[in-house]
Amino acid sequence: MEDRTILLQATGLAKTFTLHNQGGIRLPVFDALDMAVCAGDCLALVGPSGAGKSSLIRCLYGNYLPQRGSIHVRHREALVDIAAVHPQMIVEIRRHTIGFVSQFLRAIPRVPAIDVVAEPLLARGVDAASARDAAAAVLARLNIPRRLWNLAPATFSGGEQQRVNIARSFVADFPVLLLDEPTASLDPDNRNVVIDMIVEARDRGAGVVGIFHDVEVRRAVATGEVRMNVERDAA
Amino acid sequence: MSMPREESLLEVRDLGKYFGRTVGCESVSFDLWPGEVLGVVGESGSGKSTLLKCLSAQTAPDRGIVRYRLRDEDLCDVHALSEARQRMLMRTDWGIVHQNPRDGLRFGISAGANVGERLIAVGARHYGNIRTEVTDWLQRVEMEQSRMDDLPGTFSGGMQQRLQIARNLVTQPRLVFMDEPTSGLDVSVQARLLDLIRTLVGTLRIACIVVTHDLGVVRLLTHRLMVMRGGRVVEQGLTDQVLDDPQHPYTQLLVSSILPV
Numbered sequence: 001m002e003d004r005t006i007l008l009q010a011t012g013l014a015k016t017f018t019l020h021n022q023g024g025i026r027l028p029v030f031d032a033l034d035m036a037v038c039a040g041d042c043l044a045l046v047g048p049s050g051a052g053k054s055s056l057i058r059c060l061y062g063n064y065l066p067q068r069g070s071i072h073v074r075h076r077e078a079l080v081d082i083a084a085v086h087p088q089m090i091v092e093i094r095r096h097t098i099g100f101v102s103q104f105l106r107a108i109p110r111v112p113a114i115d116v117v118a119e120p121l122l123a124r125g126v127d128a129a130s131a132r133d134a135a136a137a138v139l140a141r142l143n144i145p146r147r148l149w150n151l152a153p154a155t156f157s158g159g160e161q162q163r164v165n166i167a168r169s170f171v172a173d174f175p176v177l178l179l180d181e182p183t184a185s186l187d188p189d190n191r192n193v194v195i196d197m198i199v200e201a202r203d204r205g206a207g208v209v210g211i212f213h214d215v216e217v218r219r220a221v222a223t224g225e226v227r228m229n230v231e232r233d234a235a
Numbered sequence: 236m237s238m239p240r241e242e243s244l245l246e247v248r249d250l251g252k253y254f255g256r257t258v259g260c261e262s263v264s265f266d267l268w269p270g271e272v273l274g275v276v277g278e279s280g281s282g283k284s285t286l287l288k289c290l291s292a293q294t295a296p297d298r299g300i301v302r303y304r305l306r307d308e309d310l311c312d313v314h315a316l317s318e319a320r321q322r323m324l325m326r327t328d329w330g331i332v333h334q335n336p337r338d339g340l341r342f343g344i345s346a347g348a349n350v351g352e353r354l355i356a357v358g359a360r361h362y363g364n365i366r367t368e369v370t371d372w373l374q375r376v377e378m379e380q381s382r383m384d385d386l387p388g389t390f391s392g393g394m395q396q397r398l399q400i401a402r403n404l405v406t407q408p409r410l411v412f413m414d415e416p417t418s419g420l421d422v423s424v425q426a427r428l429l430d431l432i433r434t435l436v437g438t439l440r441i442a443c444i445v446v447t448h449d450l451g452v453v454r455l456l457t458h459r460l461m462v463m464r465g466g467r468v469v470e471q472g473l474t475d476q477v478l479d480d481p482q483h484p485y486t487q488l489l490v491s492s493i494l495p496v
Contacts, residue, residue: 020487020488021484021488021491058480062476063473063476063479064476064480065472065476065480065482087458087473091271091458091459108433108455110426110427110430111430
């Protein structure tokens with residue numbers, strides 16, 4: 001039987017930016033948004049630029065603060081509302097449950113790529129040798145040349161940095177994955193590797209939410225869509 | 236609000252400190268958990284250094300309470316402890332990394348002695364063991380062993396700061412206060428020191444309160460952030476949330492004022 005456990009669910013979610021230092025301008029992004037991701041799902045967020053796709057992903061990660069609504073995530077068998085928990089709990093949820101691939105790697109100066117990738121495992125208490133082995137395996141799969149592993153990613157090309165970023169979130173088998181344009185700066189070969197990795201994550205029962213501008217990638221990985229539109233200017 | 240299950244290490248309630256009619260800090264309340272790194276940001280005069288002094292028992296607050304969980308699991312009112320017990324706490328369970336190494340190191344004794352002295356203060360007596368432990372710690376802060384017998388005055392600013400960290404961490408404290416730990420250093424040295432602090436604090440699960448005006452330091456080092464202005468906390472939350480989606484006008488101004496590189 002198919003496993004339809006809900007892993008992540010947003011209900012009545014609303015996000016508005018208020019720019020206090022620019023005359024208090026209010027920028028509504030989305031309102032009354034509902035979505036649910038079950039084990040094995042990959043939901044693609046679809047809509048034009050400015051529709052709030054990245055903002056939604058960031059809300060789901062606890063990085064942006066929604067004005068209304070709830071975001072329940074299944075964390076250690078219980079549903080926890082990210083929009084209402086103590087920040088320390090979000091740190092814990094990110095350590096064990098939700099992985100996030102942002103559009104750009106925020107590289108920590110001077111830390112070698114392999115350690116950047118191993119970090120999520122170390123944070124969970126995995127021993128250093130096993131964490132490095134696992135990191136090496138993902139870096140190899142994503143075709144990062146071995147000679148780069150012990151260098152800090154700050155000097156890498158855009159595509160290499162993005163692959164380090166992807167490796168970091170796929171090394172730890174997160175139950176929920178949030179992907180903001182994971183294949184944007186990748187060549188076709190590496191794009192296909194990432195497609196395979198997303199499909200494998202789905203197959204092991206992860207719930208995925210992603211922004212995939214590349215139609216081929218979206219076709220290959222998505223099992224459903226959430227359509228988003230640009231909020232109209234207030235009259 | 237669902238709270239973490241673990242017991243907190245520090246509980247601060249309604250803390251206030253006044254200098255005549257001037258507010259040093261006011262109405263500050265928060266909890267800190269083991270292994271958690273809390274950043275406190277604000278411009279000069281925002282009250283962040285006053286807050287740090289009240290928290291670390293260097294200054295008595297005028298109101299409010301600071302409770303610390305001792306190793307026997309009892310919460311104690313830090314400011315109600317006798318001076319002798321406060322000093323003991325600072326030597327054993329706490330560390331303080333000062334902005335200026337001159338405030339945290341003894342310049343008249345060697346680098347090794349600066350680290351060994353803290354061990355002796357907590358009861359270590361065996362010379363060989365102390366020497367081994369000191370060597371180990373100098374290695375962990377990436378200092379050459381050949382410099383062990385040199386005076387701190389002969390070191391660069393970055394080395395002095397690393398020595399100060401070794402001196403503080405050698406007794407395995409559970410809570411470390413840091414006051415602008417990297418602000419006196421060249422940028423090239425800053426990154427290295429920050430990574431070192433991040434790694435040590437993470438692997439040893441030391442709780443930290445880091446006061447700084449540098450938002451880059453905060454993003455790299457801290458889990459949670461408090462933004463202070465005029466002695467009050469105007470916003471607090473998860474560090475990346477406060478920096479990426481600031482809610483308070485003052486935080487929005489701070490974040491938008493960072494010069495792009």
